Amino acid sequence: MNSGQRRCSLGAGCLLILFSLFLFSCERNSIQDFDIIETHIKEILDLPAYEYVYRDIVYVGSEKKFLKIIPTRDTEVLFAIDVRVQAGIDLKKGIRLLPGKDKDITLVLPRAEILLVDADEASIEQYFAQERVGQIMRLEYYDEIDRKKETIQEDAVKRGILYRAEENSEKLLRNFLRLAGFEEILFIWETPPEESAG
Amino acid sequence: MGKIKRYLITFPVILIILIALFLVFSKRLFNIDLGISLFSDSERTTSVAVLRDVREICSFNTIEYIYKIVFPLDFLPEDVAREVLADKQRKGVTLNPAEMVYLEVYDLCREIGIDTASKRGDFVVVTSVVKGGYDFTGTVFENPESAVNLNDTVRINKEENSLVIRLPDPVIADCIIEDATSENYPYPDIAINPEGWKKLTSFLSEKIKELVIEDGILVRADEKGKEFLERFFLDAGFSKVIFLQEENI
Numbered sequence: 151m152n153s154g155q156r157r158c159s160l161g162a163g164c165l166l167i168l169f170s171l172f173l174f175s176c177e178r179n180s181i182q183d184f185d186i187i188e189t190h191i192k193e194i195l196d197l198p199a200y201e202y203v204y205r206d207i208v209y210v211g212s213e214k215k216f217l218k219i220i221p222t223r224d225t226e227v228l229f230a231i232d233v234r235v236q237a238g239i240d241l242k243k244g245i246r247l248l249p250g251k252d253k254d255i256t257l258v259l260p261r262a263e264i265l266l267v268d269a270d271e272a273s274i275e276q277y278f279a280q281e282r283v284g285q286i287m288r289l290e291y292y293d294e295i296d297r298k299k300e301t302i303q304e305d306a307v308k309r310g311i312l313y314r315a316e317e318n319s320e321k322l323l324r325n326f327l328r329l330a331g332f333e334e335i336l337f338i339w340e341t342p343p344e345e346s347a348g
Numbered sequence: 349m350g351k352i353k354r355y356l357i358t359f360p361v362i363l364i365i366l367i368a369l370f371l372v373f374s375k376r377l378f379n380i381d382l383g384i385s386l387f388s389d390s391e392r393t394t395s396v397a398v399l400r401d402v403r404e405i406c407s408f409n410t411i412e413y414i415y416k417i418v419f420p421l422d423f424l425p426e427d428v429a430r431e432v433l434a435d436k437q438r439k440g441v442t443l444n445p446a447e448m449v450y451l452e453v454y455d456l457c458r459e460i461g462i463d464t465a466s467k468r469g470d471f472v473v474v475t476s477v478v479k480g481g482y483d484f485t486g487t488v489f490e491n492p493e494s495a496v497n498l499n500d501t502v503r504i505n506k507e508e509n510s511l512v513i514r515l516p517d518p519v520i521a522d523c524i525i526e527d528a529t530s531e532n533y534p535y536p537d538i539a540i541n542p543e544g545w546k547k548l549t550s551f552l553s554e555k556i557k558e559l560v561i562e563d564g565i566l567v568r569a570d571e572k573g574k575e576f577l578e579r580f581f582l583d584a585g586f587s588k589v590i591f592l593q594e595e596n597i
Binding site for chain 1: 387390392393394395396397398399400401402403404405406407408409410411413415416461472479481484488489490491492498501504511522524525526527528529530533537539540541542543545546549550553568572576581583584
């Protein structure tokens with residue numbers, strides 16, 4: 151082997167090591183075993199009574215460069231989506247009716263709670279999506295939506311959604327009982343609300 | 349002399365390369381963070397949410413179906429290619445309903461950039477929650493004053509101490525596509541922009557509603573709702589509760 155060949159093989163060896171380490175360093179998305187895909191049927195007794203709809207404007211930009219020069223990823227997206235916060239009463243937690251004299255009745259109910267915080271896909275409005283290098287991945291923007299949900303829920307509670315849900319549930323149940331002939335209807339909420347009265 | 353010179357050059361070169369590699373990959377190989385990386389990342393995410401609307405809901409949900417669907421694999425046959433269906437359609441051959449759905453799914457995938465051509469194509473597992481129950485909006489239960497004739501909806505028989513009540517027809521109250529995140533979604537992520545995701549979920553919502561109705565969600569919702577309301581009025585002091593169906597009125 152002459153010196154030229156040695157230099158070549160040395161260079162090739164170094165490149166091979168570099169390439170192997172490069173591959174090793176890349177993120178690997180392992181495919182996990184799939185859960186058994188199934189359908190559940192669940193009996194519920196929800197009385198959703200109030201809904202707040204928030205418009206969330208989401209921007210996600212992702213840039214990745216190799217050696218700070220070569221772009222390996224360059225994507226950005228701007229869109230708006232509605233996030234629904236629904237509050238109401240979970241009657242599975244217990245409802246008691248205490249009939250009184252004549253046409254009086256007392257209802258003991260669990261307090262209103264947040265039943266749902268969900269991004270409404272049908273409301274998506276995409277302003278732009280750039281995929282210069284790489285592609286926009288769904289979990290990237292859903293992670294950002296999810297991150298915001300807690301703040302949205304807190305805001306809805308601060309704005310009195312639970313109080314309004316109780317008021318509205320009370321109205322519906324009162325109507326049911328009035329139609330059934332009751333005149334004096336008293337409501338007792340079992341635990342103190344976790345919010346100001348809006 | 350030449351041999352020594354070669355060693356004097358090549359040895360430091362290899363050493364420098366190895367040191368450089370160690371510095372660069374020290375975090376991944378040995379979990380030692382020296383703050384040196386070949387890649388530079390820049391993530392810019394932000395969102396601002398504003399309250400847009402508030403609304404009263406006047407419904408009672410009694411049943412919940414949780415469906416998991418693997419899109420597009422649950423909707424595509426293994427042995428029918430898109431080209432075959434498109435060719436049949438071009439030739440004026442009437443496609444059967446199943447073939448129409450296949451073609452619709454193939455076209456949707458093409459539109460939103462989901463690969464169906466390769467053997468292990470893209471896929472996404474969608475969890476959907478469908479709720480069934482009664483919507484009392486616009487009924488006398490929401491506003492008793494609106495009733496033209498209350499006896500059409502509620503009648504009290506004092507002698508028998510019974511209550512006759514007519515409920516609205518059960519409905520699908522909500523069809524929610526569960527929001528996946530990196531923490532709760534164990535499958536490989538899918539490349540799709542928000543607009544594409546909207547199209548995909550809109551298609552799935554319709555299909556899922558059809559599936560749950562076929563599975564009898566409305567019948568179960570009605571049964572469960574009546575079961576609860578019967579208990580409710582019996583606890584309120586009635587001896588008997590009779591539910592009227594639409595055709596009994």
